[in-house]
Amino acid sequence: MTVLPFLLLGLLIVAVLFYRHVSSRRKREQLLTTPLTSDQRKTVAKLVPIIRRLPASLLPQLEGKMNLFLDQITFHGNQDLEVTDEMKLSIAAQACLPIVNSPVWYDTLRTILVYPSGFRTGRNTHDGFVVHESDIGTLGESWARGPVVLSWDHALQGGLDAEDGHNVVIHEFAHQLDSLTGHTNGLPILRKGQAFLGWEKAMLDAYHGHVERVESGRPTLVDAYGATNHQEFFAEAIVTFFEKPQALRREEPALYAQLAELLALDPARWAGADR
Secondary structure, eight states, rough: OHHHHHHHHHHHHHHHHHHHHHHHHHHHHHHHHHHOOOOHHHHHHHGGGGGGGGGGGGGGHHHHHHHHHHHHHHHESSSTTTOHHHHHHHHHHEEEEEEEEOOOOOTTOEEHHHEESOOOEEEEEEETTTEEEEEEEEEEEOOSSEEEEEEHHHHHHHOSSSSOOHHHHHHHHHHHHTTTTTTTOOOOOTTTOOOOOHHHHHHHHHHHHHHHHHHOOOOOOOOOOGGGGHHHHHHHHHHHHHSHHHHHHHOHHHHHOOOOHHHHHOOGGTTTOOO
């Protein structure tokens, strides 16, 4: 006689969980099909002019993903910074650009911390059994399951200048994209049908060539910071892919082709792309 109440309770719990799942899915679908307002579009066009190059067919997808992003993410301003709606729109547009035509999503990210400008961060390095602590300046950080930390001064400048090859938001969210496999190592979740061997060869050839140029003091198309390791090269290559796409296609055609396949985008063909 005591089994029935527990059975009913179990069914109730299942029903509640199912309802929440369905409601969450419906909300997600609704957000993904909700356009930005006219004022929001003007703000994005002003603060992130690269969005003006995006093919018209992709704009509804970008706006929907921005709405989902803004609903999912909580922004915290550090050092008394007030994070405004305009700042959120700028960051969301830049963060969603790499995945505008991709099925992947920043599932585990819930928080973005925003500093007014560059900030100090503590890092530990290991030398055998000795741990060295250091305090270094940085413009952004990305943790595998969040948060993302950004300097607003540099996030703003990166959005405003779409051709200088520097964008801290795209860089940090390239790390988020990379980490969706569970490891941040320059090997993201490849597109369905994308061959691993082709990706590996293109990335390693480009990376090793990049390191050689940096070590010999020669100029590089991808920012020199990309020579740090594979994951930083991946992040900087993504920035170059969007900000200097034609140059990247000329200098590193195999790398460009792999990134274009991964993201299902071809920014070298967008109106106003670099020549």
